[in-house]
Amino acid sequence: MRTHRHTRMPGSCWAWSFTLLILAAGASAGVNYYDGEKLVALCEANTATARGLTDLSVCRGFLAAVVDTAATLEDWEKLKPYLCVPTGTPVAALRQVFLNYMQIHTEDWQKAASSLALNAFNEQWPCPVD
Numbered sequence: 455m456r457t458h459r460h461t462r463m464p465g466s467c468w469a470w471s472f473t474l475l476i477l478a479a480g481a482s483a484g485v486n487y488y489d490g491e492k493l494v495a496l497c498e499a500n501t502a503t504a505r506g507l508t509d510l511s512v513c514r515g516f517l518a519a520v521v522d523t524a525a526t527l528e529d530w531e532k533l534k535p536y537l538c539v540p541t542g543t544p545v546a547a548l549r550q551v552f553l554n555y556m557q558i559h560t561e562d563w564q565k566a567a568s569s570l571a572l573n574a575f576n577e578q579w580p581c582p583v584d
Contacts, residue, residue, distance in 0.1 A: 493567035535581040
């Protein structure tokens with residue numbers, strides 16, 4: 455049993471999370487909408503522009519959806535506890551953990567962004583082994 459729960463996403467983040475959850479479901483059939491390179495670009499967007507703010511929102515929504523999807527799969531008993539993101543962790547922290555992981559793993563930028571985010575979050579917040 456996990457000792458930490460994922461953070462609930464407020465308002466518009468929930469809408470992005472839901473949309474990306476649907477996209478992630480399609481990804482399991484072999485389709486990847488975002489690779490690491492594309493998600494890094496979104497997460498590093500220049501927030502001085504309207505486009506940059508939109509890109510950053512997509513980044514945050516994507517990363518929140520990865521955490522929410524993992525928690526859902528755990529609840530459905532389709533996945534053993536893999537992420538133990540502490541309650542109250544802001545979405546901005548997910549972004550920073552992802553970007554730090556990607557700086558170290560530059561050889562993986564062409565892999566699926568959802569897989570890379572899961573690896574980054576598991577490295578940062580692994581669940582205790584029973």
